[in-house]
Amino acid sequence: MDKLVIRGGKRLKGSVTVSGSKNAALPIMAATLLAPGEHILRNVPHLRDVSTMGRLIANLGAGFLLEKKKAILDCSEIKHYEAPYDLVSTMRASVLVLGPLVSRLGKAKVSLPGGCAIGARPINLHLMGLEKMGATITLDSGYVIAKAKKLKGASIYFDIPTVTGTENIMMAAVLAEGRTLIENAAREPEVVDLANALISMGAKIKGAGESVIEVDGVKKLKPLRHAVIPDRIETGTFMAIAGITGGDITIKNCRVEHLDAVVNKLKDTGMEFRQVPRGVRVIGPERLKAVSTTTMPYPGFPTDMQAQLMAMMCRAEGASVISEKIFENRFMHVAELKRMGADITIEGGIATIKGVKKLTGAPLMATDLRASASLIVAALAAEGETSVKRIYHLDRGYERIEEKLKSLGADITREKE
Numbered sequence: 001m002d003k004l005v006i007r008g009g010k011r012l013k014g015s016v017t018v019s020g021s022k023n024a025a026l027p028i029m030a031a032t033l034l035a036p037g038e039h040i041l042r043n044v045p046h047l048r049d050v051s052t053m054g055r056l057i058a059n060l061g062a063g064f065l066l067e068k069k070k071a072i073l074d075c076s077e078i079k080h081y082e083a084p085y086d087l088v089s090t091m092r093a094s095v096l097v098l099g100p101l102v103s104r105l106g107k108a109k110v111s112l113p114g115g116c117a118i119g120a121r122p123i124n125l126h127l128m129g130l131e132k133m134g135a136t137i138t139l140d141s142g143y144v145i146a147k148a149k150k151l152k153g154a155s156i157y158f159d160i161p162t163v164t165g166t167e168n169i170m171m172a173a174v175l176a177e178g179r180t181l182i183e184n185a186a187r188e189p190e191v192v193d194l195a196n197a198l199i200s201m202g203a204k205i206k207g208a209g210e211s212v213i214e215v216d217g218v219k220k221l222k223p224l225r226h227a228v229i230p231d232r233i234e235t236g237t238f239m240a241i242a243g244i245t246g247g248d249i250t251i252k253n254c255r256v257e258h259l260d261a262v263v264n265k266l267k268d269t270g271m272e273f274r275q276v277p278r279g280v281r282v283i284g285p286e287r288l289k290a291v292s293t294t295t296m297p298y299p300g301f302p303t304d305m306q307a308q309l310m311a312m313m314c315r316a317e318g319a320s321v322i323s324e325k326i327f328e329n330r331f332m333h334v335a336e337l338k339r340m341g342a343d344i345t346i347e348g349g350i351a352t353i354k355g356v357k358k359l360t361g362a363p364l365m366a367t368d369l370r371a372s373a374s375l376i377v378a379a380l381a382a383e384g385e386t387s388v389k390r391i392y393h394l395d396r397g398y399e400r401i402e403e404k405l406k407s408l409g410a411d412i413t414r415e416k417e
């Protein structure tokens with residue numbers, strides 16, 4: 001197992017290019033199951049989750065090749081319909097093959113994901129949507145089995161705007177008979193990117209990015225040609241790094257408009273943002289000012305940036321209150337940040353952070369993807385050496401992170417644990 005060793009305290013400067021979005025690439029890869037033929041997806045990040053999704057799709061009978069940033073998926077023959085426990089347990093997004101498989105093969109058997117480090121994360125809304133479309137759902141020995149001769153359009157209302165739930169139902173609906181309405185749909189840019197990829201395949205979808213999505217089923221789809229949007233959470237993480245290190249980082253190949261809530265919040269900390277062609281220059285102040293926030297579905301402040309903002313607030317001037325409203329257990333980074341000298345108290349889903357003048361390096365343990373990112377953010381600004389173990393969590397979502405940070409002047413090395 002690898003660990004990252006960081007000697008903090010440097011102002012990071014220079015420019016960095018953001019990779020393609022993990023959470024857009026994964027559902028789009030699953031969407032290729034909907035149409036026979038060779039699909040070409042560009043701007044795909046090299047990440048552990050992308051290889052896991054590739055392996056899952058290959059297990060179903062497809063060809064999968066990742067060359068530089070291009071993924072080629074040959075879905076001419078899909079013979080199998082099972083997403084086994086060993087893959088789903090390493091990546092919850094495996095559940096995204098459920099909609100496409102029922103649609104293409106009339107059946108799917110997908111291991112139930114179970115709880116994870118950040119919360120219970122049920123998939124009841126995905127299943128409710130498929131049932132409304134005429135699928136029969138049974139649960140057997142930890143697996144969901146969904147069957148439908150032909151899915152039918154339906155009106156589906158989500159009690160909670162679920163991202164992968166909206167994506168699963170949108171993928172199930174594109175080849176269904178008639179019209180599907182998804183109400184209280186998730187509005188995240190990754191949902192819009194999936195819709196655009198499906199539209200490039202011939203799907204009829206209106207309203208992606210709004211609360212009501214309308215899908216008119218078509219008879220068949222053609223292979224996709226699509227470039228994945230830049231990763232907004234990687235972008236936001238580099239913004240956090242510029243802020244906490246008092247740095248000056250130009251972030252290239254990003255879509256700042258996907259980060260309005262984050263940029264607005266970070267401006268209040270005293271950070272400066274300047275528009276540059278196809279990117280943004282971010283300048284951190286001498287000392288950050290404390291800000292408070294509550295995580296919300298898009299376009300609110302993203303839960304996937306909560307841990308990184310909290311790391312910044314550990315060294316800010318003043319007190320900050322951060323409420324986590326999306327996942328019930330997404331404060332796993334708090335105990336680790338406290339080991340660096342942070343002053344944080346938690347009550348329910350609310351963390352109160354009193355900024356301290358300095359953080360000190362310590363041996364730390366990563367617990368999930370964004371928690372790991374927050375430890376890196378804090379370590380870059382801490383005095384002395386920090387080692388972050390279990391870095392495989394970080395490798396699920398950040399491409400070549402230590403190379404990118406080194407190019408900005410960070411003192412960071414990857415070592416064997």
Ligand code: EPU
Pocket residue numbers: 023026093119120121122123124125126127160161162163164165186190303304326327328369370397
């Ligand atoms: N929920 C239900 N029932 C469902 C589905 C969701 O109760 O059937 C609840 C969840 O428990 C949660 C809330 O609804 O409380 C929202 O969860 P959502 O379904 O939107 O999350 P997700 O689709 O499982 C995606 C991202 C996450 C990101 C969340 C929220 C992917 C592959 N994953 O998860 O990304 O945190 O949306 O924006 O798109 C990450 O990248 O680190 C990550 C965890």
